[in-house]
Amino acid sequence: MKIGDLINFTGSWQRDLPDKPKTGIVMAVWTNGRTRRISSVDILWDSGKLGNVLASSVEVVSEDG
Numbered sequence: 001m002k003i004g005d006l007i008n009f010t011g012s013w014q015r016d017l018p019d020k021p022k023t024g025i026v027m028a029v030w031t032n033g034r035t036r037r038i039s040s041v042d043i044l045w046d047s048g049k050l051g052n053v054l055a056s057s058v059e060v061v062s063e064d065g
Contacts, residue, residue, distance in 0.1 A: 001029060001038055001055060004064025009043075011057030021045035023061075 001007075005026045013020050021043075027050065028042035038055045045051060 001026060001041060001058075001060055002064065003027065003029060005060045006062040006064075007041075007043065007058040008061050009053065009057060010059050011053065019047050021047045021049065021051075024051075029055075 003026055007024055007026060009022050009024070024043035024045040026041050027044050029038055030040045030042075030052075031037060032039045040052055040054050041058060042050065042052050043058070
């Protein structure tokens with residue numbers, strides 16, 4: 001997973017949102033300081049909102065490059 005990848009959200013939303021985004025573009029990737037594994041990603045959602053979610057709750061649909 002890297003910046004520019006198109007992703008689908010595979011998790012579930014905790015709160016009741018009127019527009020639950022499902023598709024977005026990776027804007028930043030955050031790693032664990034000790035293990036260097038990807039822990040979370042910043043996503044620009046199809047609704048136009050920017051959010052941060054756990055990397056385990058998204059899947060890459062199309063890689064940039």
